[in-house]
Amino acid sequence: MALRFWKRKLPDREEKAYKIEVKVEQGVFDKKVLILLDSLFRKKILKSIDYCVSTGKEADVFRGTDFNDNFVAIKIFRTYTGQFHRFDDYWDESMAIKMKKKNSVIDLWCSKEFKVLQLLSDLEIAPQPIYRLQNINVMSFLGENGIPYSLIKDIKEDLDQKTYDAILSSIKKMYVRGIVHSDLSEYNIMYDDNSKKVYFIDFAQAVSNHHRNAEKFLRRDVENINKFFKSINNIEITESDQILKQILELKH
Ligand SMILES: Nc1ncnc2c1ncn2[C@@H]1O[C@H](COP(=O)(O)OP(=O)(O)O)[C@@H](O)[C@H]1O
Ligand SMILES: [Mg+2]
Known part of the structure; x- marks a missing residue:
């Protein structure tokens, strides 16, 4: 019984996350992000992460490729940011997701961005929303030849x-x-x-x-x-x- 419990309690999810075949600088992704990216690979939202487009104060943006070989932009909101104090000013109940235990405040920012992209999706004035997972937004890549x-x-x-x-x-x-x-x-x-x-x-x-x-x-x-x-x-x-x-x- 103890053994079975042990086996069940030690899924290899986290370990697999470390095996993601992406060539990125070490230390860019924390453990949580690695697990989420692993999930995006499994869900076939992403086939690869190609390179870092931008490193900002609040987020990093990567170019990725999906399973149709289209480029996508992957925006990963920083879990730790010094910008929390501004959150109050921009808090908008009408755009909030229902917080679950696993969510952090930064997931709210990320979900707000995703929701706005959805609301604007037919106007062709912003990237197309593709998928959101906690603090990661996947959207269409705005660019030419990658x-x-x-x-x-x-x-x-x-x-x-x-x-x-x-x-x-x-x-x-x-x-x-x-x-x-x-x-x-x-x-x-x-x-x-x-x-x-x-x-x-x-x-x-x-x-x-x-x-x-x-x-x-x-x-x-x-x-x-x-x-x-x-x-x-x-x-x-x-x-x-x-x-x-x-x-x-x-x-x-
Ligand atoms: N959909 C996209 N396609 C291509 N590049 C993007 C896309 N979204 C963002 N970028 C690039 O990443 C940079 C940072 O993105 P942004 O959303 O402004 O985040 P932040 O300013 O919070 O770091 C942009 O200046 C742009 O160069
Ligand atoms: Mg910006």
């Missing part, structure tokens, strides 16, 4: 009036869907040089347009965009107040 599109901050010379107008239009479309990005800037907008399309990313801080801070965050988003585009020649900027007025009128 290389991520540029952030607009890095390609000022390629941007023009159409880019600016497209960004304002996307902010409005999001708002009509009931969402304010709340962390919008040249750091969270990618640009497809071929189609000239812009894509918003990084939605963990997004709130619904009924949120107590929605207007404040919307103003900041608009002001960030205006500030950035003011630094580019030949772009006709609409005053932030006017944009805000136009957007707020869309609320229903």
Whole structure:
């Protein structure tokens, strides 16, 4: 009896997680993440993890490949982050998942981002959501030939009036869907040089347009965009107040 119990209690899950055949720098993944990634491989959401696209304060983003040989973006939210104090400001009951015992606060951020991607999925202004597991979001990869599109901050010379107008239009479309990005800037907008399309990313801080801070965050988003585009020649900027007025009128 003791032996059987012992056998049952020692599944090789964790051990298998360490055998994931990925070539990543040591120490990037903690034990929890390894186990979750192992689960994503087993569920056939992921076939491989290819390379690290970005290491940020709150998350790391990797390019991966799925079983149809499409590239995907894998965003792994850091379990330990010094940013918890900001959580209150961006807490949005309407976008929260039901917390289970195994969930940590960071899973809420991750699930919020995933939920927003779902809400926006038909608008073609953000990556497509594919799968979420605790603090890992798998989404469509925004890039060409496996290389991520540029952030607009890095390609000022390629941007023009159409880019600016497209960004304002996307902010409005999001708002009509009931969402304010709340962390919008040249750091969270990618640009497809071929189609000239812009894509918003990084939605963990997004709130619904009924949120107590929605207007404040919307103003900041608009002001960030205006500030950035003011630094580019030949772009006709609409005053932030006017944009805000136009957007707020869309609320229903
Ligand atoms: N879907 C995606 N496809 C390709 N690259 C992405 C995708 N999402 C994010 N990235 C890349 O990863 C970087 C970090 O992603 P982001 O969501 O902004 O996280 P954070 O700023 O919290 O680190 C982005 O600047 C972008 O270069
Ligand atoms: Mg970002």
